[in-house]
Amino acid sequence: MRRPKEKLIEKLLAMSGWLTILTTLGILVILVYESVQFFADVSVWEFLTGTEWTPLFSKKEFGILPLLTATLLTSVIALLVALPIGLSIAIYLNEYANRKFRSTVKPMLEVLASVPTVVYGFFALTIITPFLQSFIPGLAGFNSISPGIVMGIMIIPMISSLSEDALFAVPKSLRDASYGMGATRFQTVFRVLIPSASSGIIVSIILAISRAIGETMIVAIAAGQQPNFTFNPLVPVETITTYIVQVSLGDVPRDSIEYRTIFAAGMVLFIITFVMNNVSLWLKRKYHRQYE
Amino acid sequence: MNNSTKNRLTDKAFQYFGIFNTFLGLVMLAVFIFVIMQVGLPRLNWDFITSLPSRFPEKAGIYTALIGTFWMLFLTIIFSVTLGVSAGIYLEEYAKKGWFSKLLEINISNLVGVPSVIYGILGLAFFNRYLGLGGSLLAGSLTLSLLIIPVIIVTTRESLKAVPKTIKEGAYALGATRWQTIWKQQLPAASGSIVTGVILALARAIGEAAPLIVVGALVYVPFIPHTPMDDYTLLPIQIFNWTSRPQPEFQVNASAGIIVLLFLTFLLNGISIYLRNKWQKKVKW
Amino acid sequence: MNQLIAKNVNVWYGENHAIKDVSMVIEPYQVTALIGPSGCGKSTFLRLFNRMNDYIDNFRMEGEILINETNIYDPTVNTEALRKKVGMVFQKPNPFPTSIYENVAFGMKIQGMNKKSELDEIVETSLRKAVLWDEVKDSLKKSAFSLSGGQQQRLCIARTLAVEPEVILMDEPASALDPISTSKLENLIFELKKSYTIVIVTHNMQQAGRISDQTAFFFMGKLIEYDSTKKMFLKPTHLQTQNYITGRFG
Structure with missing residues (x-):
């Protein structure tokens, strides 16, 4: 029944x-x-190799490279900030700090990831950029260094917690062997632990970059909306995500080619993040097996 | 200085470097928030919260954005919790171990990593245009739900996994059906941790702006929404809009809006931490 | 109530042949003990009688288990109804994370009984039968976790009795209990066999000797010997049984 x-x-x-x-x-x-x-x-060749992106102008060019370089530039800056900080936090919490300190600090670090990204964008635009301008002459009001730094702060907890897991997974016997030979903690960390945990740390790096590549509001607010084909971090640029938001905010008629650009741009964004996420998933499964 | 002293100094130096970095991000965030408070708090008053948006910064308020955010939260909870928890139960308790459940698992890990703006594109093409929902609250909340459902699924599965198997066996042995066992024993036992996870997901959702801009949340809405089919704006979008205006008075408004948004985000995070601690103390198997 | 009959039963977990061609008749209103070294298949065999193995991945079974002349592995059999008739008590006490009252009432509630007066009555009689009533009658609303291990195990028995089973399967019910709780439990089992057929898996030879009427010795998935407990302990036919009972291996 x-x-x-x-x-x-x-x-x-x-x-x-x-x-x-x-x-x-x-x-x-x-x-x-x-x-x-x-x-x-639009030919695929033009799309992938063109260095000008002007779909919203009367003379339309559809080269994705300016958006792509801007996306990579801001993400790399973010990683340059987050990797040393996040990794040293992971090492410190895992090897130096006591248990109580660790359990208090870890949730505090998560706060950095919970702040809404518009808020970070506002920080970048109104606090970091003016601060940097005070000693970097010629830094534009919109640039990639300032949102890059702020994005870096945002992804610190991602790197620190994933790397910590990887360090934690290193068998205790390796650690003991190193200490047994008279190595200091510092030597143990850099000669034994980091090499052993490298695939886990790489996973954290890939996921953090992937997160930065998909991040939208920080760059939309603080990096500008000018597609510049450049690796200069001091000038305005437009990332793929910013472009999608820019079109969505405007009055572009549906079913026009301008409108479809957001899907083509979205496709590029999706493929990049998809590949990165799956490489990291694959690596993660691999190193999990290694220690089982 | 001999080698071993040098080694010990490097070790000590690195220890301080680690402590410094641990607090670097947090101190910067504290400084940010302090500056925002300084700028925004004087602007934050009852009028600011109950005023409609306006071209004049001193008259503008966050009323429509705040109501829109509450609407969005309410609808998103309904869709994402029912669908996410159901899918979580299915994957944890029903799905047979095999290629299909493996595929589902990989797929969910992938969905967690898809940029939020891509969900916006999905919502735009499917909810707004294909289903004809336009830039309504309904289309927005469905999009936001798709975004957080993978997170809720993962939370639900982990919470169910933490319930001892003996509870399930005990219920089966008394003649309970599979669903009675889930509904009457496993879900109640897992509910504390599921609720914690859901609130965390909502804390993230409340700050999302990008996908909702793509699915047509407007930046200027001079009325509050009354039904799920109405146009809307949201607090993060209102802040974005003010941030991108040149006049410094709007930056003040943005700061005041950020204080409200941060308050809501931290409130939700705080509730979930409180519930987690309470639950961990109460249940010991 | 009739006998429980196992006919040529074989069980596999994937490649592992866990039960090998076991046939056995369990008498009603008696305590039947299943003994043997760990991994001999005695728990698996016990769990066949209420189909608790069904949820284990790659479980496969051949043969028949007859209860009241029905093969309980027939596809038309309602497993939920079967489990109401054949109750089970587990190795570790596993009360639900609810109140003492709710633990006992659960089995009736899921059958749709919601009348408070009737539930109250069943809860009380079940707790009395499990000799727990006097200890908990003033704290029925308290969490089941507030009870001691032995009390929790008797609560689990009360919970089983509440759905009015005919058979009670016990899977090493005293293995997590202290000696005093164990002796209380054994007294209870002695009382219960007047109204129920009891099958108990145990590791403890003395316990099997004290409480059971029949004993079955399992070894490597096979039923080696099955006879009255008295005979099994005094004059076992098989050398393996003798070695095990006298503690030479296991």
């Missing part, structure tokens, strides 16, 4: 499980469908 009800519930629950597959399929179908239409008008 209860059987049909049980079956129905299982079916309903299974449908929710399927929803996650549909979400992924939905993203893929939409990006591919709209991009195909976009590439009917």
Whole structure:
């Protein structure tokens, strides 16, 4: 008597499980469908190698490189800030700090990741940029260094907690062997632990870059909206994500080529982050197995 | 100076470097918040919270944005909790171990890493245009739900996993069906930790701006939404809008808005930490 | 109530052949002990009688288990109804994380009984039968975790009795208990066999000797010997049984 009800519930629950597959399929179908239409008008070659991006001007150019370099530039700056800080936090918490300090500090660090990104954008624009301008002459009001630094602060907890897990997973015997030979903690960390935990640390780096590449509001607020093909961190640039927001805020007619650019740009963004996430998942599974 | 003293000094130096870095980010955040408070607090008053947006910075307020944010939170909770918890239960308790559950698992790890603005693109094409929901609260909250459902699924699964298997066996042995066991024993036992995870996910969702700009949240809405089909704006979007204006008075407004947004974010985070501690103390298997 | 009958039962977990062609008749209103070294299949065999193995991945079974002349592995059998008739008590006390009252009432509530007066009555009689009532009657609303290990185990028995089973399966029920709680539990089992058929898995030879009427010795998935407890302990037929009972291995 209860059987049909049980079956129905299982079916309903299974449908929710399927929803996650549909979400992924939905993203893929939409990006591919709209991009195909976009590439009917713009050659893939031009898109991938052109150094000018002006779809919203009367003389339209569709080279994605300026958006791509801006995206990479801001992300690399963020990593340059977050990696040394995050990694040294991980080492300190794992090897030097006592348990109590660790359990108090870890949730505090998570606060850095919970601050809304518009707030970080505001910090970059109104605090970091003027501060940097005071000693970097010629730094524009919009630039990639300031949002890059702030993004770096945001992803510190990501690097520190993932690297800490990786360091923690190194077998105690290795550590003991190193101390047994008279090594200091510092030597143990840099000669034994970091090399052993390297794949886990690389996972944290990849995930952090991927997060920075997809980050939108910080760069939209503080990096500007001018597609510049440059690696100069002092001038305004426009990232892929900023461009998508810029088009969404404007009055671009639907089904126009300008409108479709956001799907083509989104496709590039999706592919990059997808590849990075899966490389990190693959590495993670690999090093988990290594110590089992 | 011999080698061993040098080594010990390096070691000590690195220790201080570690402590310094641990607090570097937090101190910077504290400085940011202090500056914001200095600028924004004087502007923050009851009028600011209950005023409609305006071209004149001294008249403008966050009323519509705040109501929009509450609407968004409410609808998102309904969609994401029902769908996310159901999917979590299915994956943890029903799905057979095999290629399909492996695929689902990989897929969910991937969805967690998809940039939020891509969810915006999905919402724009599917909810706004294909389903014709336009730039409504409904389309926005569905998009935001898709964004946080993977997180809720992961939380639900971990919470269920933490419930001892013996509870499940005990219920089965008394003749409970699978669903009765889940609904009456496992879910209640896991609920504290699920709620904690959901609130954390919402704390993240409340600050999202990018995907909602893409699905058509407006920057200027001179009325409060009354139904899920209405246009809306949100607190982070209002802040974004003020930030991008040249007049310094709007920067003051942005600061005041940020104080409110940070208050809500930290409040949600605080609640979830409080619940987690309370729950950890109460339940010991 | 009739006998429990196992006919040519084989069980596999994947490649592992856990139960090898076991046939056995368990008499009603008696205590039957299943003994043997760990991994001999006695717990697996016990769990066949209420189909608790069904949820284990790659579990496969051949043969028949008859209760009241019905093969309980027939596809038409309702496992939930079966488990109400064949209750189970586990190795470690596993009360639900709710009140003492709710623990005992759960089995009735899921069958749709919601009348408070009836539930009150069943909770009381069940707790009395499990000789726990006097200890908890003033604290029924308290969490089940506030009880001691031995009390928790008797609570789990009360919970099982509440759904009015005919058979009670016990999987090393005293293994997590101190000696005093164990002796209380053994007295209780002695009382219960007047109204229920009891099958108990135990590690403890003395315990099997004290409480059971029949004893079955399992070794490496096979039923080696099955007879009255008296005979098994005094004059076992098989050398392996003798070695095990006298403590030479296991």
